[in-house]
Amino acid sequence: MSGGLFDDLRDLYQEVILDHGRKPRNFKRLDDADRTARGDNPMCGDRMELFVKLAPEGHIEDAAFQGRGCAISMASASLMTDTVKGKTQAQARQMGENFRALAMTGICPDCGGEIAEDMERLAPLSGVHDFPSRVKCATLAWHTLNAALDGGAKEASSE
Amino acid sequence: MDGHVAPTLNLDAIRADFPILSEKVRGKTFTFLDSGASAQKPRQVIGAMVRMMETAYANVHRGAYHMSEQATEAYEAARAAVARFLNAGDVREIIFTGSSTNAINLVAHSYGRGVMQPSQAVVISEMEHHANIVPWQMARDAHGIELRVCRITDAGELDLDDLAAKLADGKVGLVAVTHMSNVLGTVTPAAQIARMAHEAGAKVLFDGSQAAVHRRVDVREIDADFYVFTGHKLYGPTGIGVLYAKGALQEAMPPFLGGGDMIAEVSFERSVWAPYPAKFEAGTPPIIEAIGLHAAIDYVESIGMAAIEAHERALVDRAMARLPQIEGVTLLGRAQDRGGVFAFALDTAHAHDVATLLDRAGIAVRSGRHCAEPLHERFGVESTCRASFGLYTTPAEVDLLADALHQAREFFR
Ligand SMILES: Cc1ncc(COP(=O)(O)O)c(C=O)c1O
Numbered sequence: 001m002s003g004g005l006f007d008d009l010r011d012l013y014q015e016v017i018l019d020h021g022r023k024p025r026n027f028k029r030l031d032d033a034d035r036t037a038r039g040d041n042p043m044c045g046d047r048m049e050l051f052v053k054l055a056p057e058g059h060i061e062d063a064a065f066q067g068r069g070c071a072i073s074m075a076s077a078s079l080m081t082d083t084v085k086g087k088t089q090a091q092a093r094q095m096g097e098n099f100r101a102l103a104m105t106g107i108c109p110d111c112g113g114e115i116a117e118d119m120e121r122l123a124p125l126s127g128v129h130d131f132p133s134r135v136k137c138a139t140l141a142w143h144t145l146n147a148a149l150d151g152g153a154k155e156a157s158s159e
Numbered sequence: 160m161d162g163h164v165a166p167t168l169n170l171d172a173i174r175a176d177f178p179i180l181s182e183k184v185r186g187k188t189f190t191f192l193d194s195g196a197s198a199q200k201p202r203q204v205i206g207a208m209v210r211m212m213e214t215a216y217a218n219v220h221r222g223a224y225h226m227s228e229q230a231t232e233a234y235e236a237a238r239a240a241v242a243r244f245l246n247a248g249d250v251r252e253i254i255f256t257g258s259s260t261n262a263i264n265l266v267a268h269s270y271g272r273g274v275m276q277p278s279q280a281v282v283i284s285e286m287e288h289h290a291n292i293v294p295w296q297m298a299r300d301a302h303g304i305e306l307r308v309c310r311i312t313d314a315g316e317l318d319l320d321d322l323a324a325k326l327a328d329g330k331v332g333l334v335a336v337t338h339m340s341n342v343l344g345t346v347t348p349a350a351q352i353a354r355m356a357h358e359a360g361a362k363v364l365f366d367g368s369q370a371a372v373h374r375r376v377d378v379r380e381i382d383a384d385f386y387v388f389t390g391h392k393l394y395g396p397t398g399i400g401v402l403y404a405k406g407a408l409q410e411a412m413p414p415f416l417g418g419g420d421m422i423a424e425v426s427f428e429r430s431v432w433a434p435y436p437a438k439f440e441a442g443t444p445p446i447i448e449a450i451g452l453h454a455a456i457d458y459v460e461s462i463g464m465a466a467i468e469a470h471e472r473a474l475v476d477r478a479m480a481r482l483p484q485i486e487g488v489t490l491l492g493r494a495q496d497r498g499g500v501f502a503f504a505l506d507t508a509h510a511h512d513v514a515t516l517l518d519r520a521g522i523a524v525r526s527g528r529h530c531a532e533p534l535h536e537r538f539g540v541e542s543t544c545r546a547s548f549g550l551y552t553t554p555a556e557v558d559l560l561a562d563a564l565h566q567a568r569e570f571f572r
Contacts, residue, residue, distance in 0.1 A: 005519070005520050005566050006516050006520070006566065009515070013512070013571075045527060046511075069541075070509035071571070072511070134511065
């Protein structure tokens with residue numbers, strides 16, 4: 001492994017993140033998606049397309065994405081698509097809001113309750129709050145999810 | 160070089176001139192490899208600007224009192240210094256603007272829309288900064304001129320055969336290309352491009368934002384019609400740029416912005432433009448910044464552009480020896496004639512992750528697309544990291560970058 005020059009970066013690049021960054025889950029197109037949105041981070045060149053399949057009752061049945069970007073944005077989209085499956089749209093939006101707080105401040109006062117376990121899964125990304133220029137890499141997926149849930153083929157941007 | 164041994168720089172003394180270089184980044188030595196985005200400032204520049212504000216500041220061209228006269232004199236002395244720096248034949252050929260971006264927009268407006276006919280075309284290249292793309296698109300959309308894009312080769316050099324083809328129908332009114340790519344480091348053969356443009360009846364603009372920092376530029380030798388550079392990359396302040404424009408062209412061009420200082424006579428019916436270059440300097444100009452730019456020019460000239468070029472050539476050789484050796488590193492562009500700008504991609508990590516890692520080692524590089532999105536598309540890469548050198552960059556810093564990149568690759572494996 002490395003000679004330690006970057007050891008203190010293990011807080012940001014935890015193994016979970018490197019793993020999801022290298023092998024993103026749900027990395028595919030959903031041909032039967034009900035909602036899609038494109039997310040673009042023009043400064044970084046992060047780009048993704050998000051696919052959401054809704055159940056007849058309205059909750060998120062499946063979520064997937066495709067795109068290119070840094071380890072943080074890919075891991076975030078990977079973890080997000082994993083965690084929002086089975087959630088109601090309102091829950092997913094609430095998670096997104098909590099996640100943004102987590103990414104910007106490193107803490108999340110509202111992360112208890114019924115979504116506590118899911119927020120726990122997203123916690124490895126909280127390290128980005130120490131890297132202001134990278135926060136938007138982590139939040140791009142969630143912006144894109146909101147755009148998708150808002151309906152239609154909107155373009156989301158984390159700028 | 161012509162055989163004689165290039166004078167070497169006293170790097171310790173030079174680095175001592177730049178206070179920021181002794182700052183620490185999270186306890187680590189600050190390794191600044193982003194001069195291509197904006198260079199650091201020596202005490203000489205900082206001091207000149209402070210001195211101006213403390214002892215000789217007032218608005219220029221306006222007051223019949225001592226301080227204003229002094230300020231005007233200093234501002235015009237800055238213009239003369241720029242004229243010498245570019246070897247312009249006449250100080251009036253130097254227009255102060257806010258930046259390179261402003262300067263190119265001025266030309267796109269006053270020449271592109273004001274002089275060129277809608278039936279004419281502008282040729283840019285695939286390796287332009289957005290500052291030399293978007294103003295021409297705007298001129299195209301507003302005025303109807305055609306926009307042609309000259310190809311570059313896989314090595315990242317301007318494809319001169321393609322340029323000839325683009326010029327062949329005689330419809331081109333202006334060739335507007337970079338003198339040095341801010342991504343590939345490629346230095347373009349300016350004199351040859353100008354010759355080709357002129358033979359086809361076109362004028363030529365060089366975006367010298369990068370080149371003027373690394374090379375001695377002689378606008379008469381290359382026969383540029385327009386030449387553009389920006390103060391903050393030349394160790395000067397932000398907020399000032401330069402447009403060199405031949406007098407006859409300035410004569411023919413309508414003003415860009417209207418306001419104070421650019422008129423000879425104003426009534427509500429009509430205004431009469433001031434003679435050039437005042438015609439193109441509406442409003443209170445960047446006075447303090449001009450004084451800072453003057454100091455920056457004095458600074459680089461006291462070191463010598465030839466010595467700076469030789470120093471950077473040694474850094475480029477070092478980088479070319481080290482960077483391609485690192486497994487997984489791909490360099491963008493392999494131009495024969497190049498300056499100290501290197502864009503690269505790492506196979507195991509995205510540019511942003513690499514930049515974050517390097518930052519932990521105190522190394523500042525830029526990551527993203529460096530305001531050259533079409534160029535990244537041309538090379539089929541989403542984004543790159545870019546290391547760019549300045550006159551204060553040391554060979555040890557190049558080595559540090561190479562070592563850190565090697566470790567960064569391991570980190571992400
Ligand atoms: C080649 C090139 N052209 C134009 C510019 C624009 O310079 P400025 O932002 O100072 O207008 C830059 C720098 O960003 C550049 O590198």
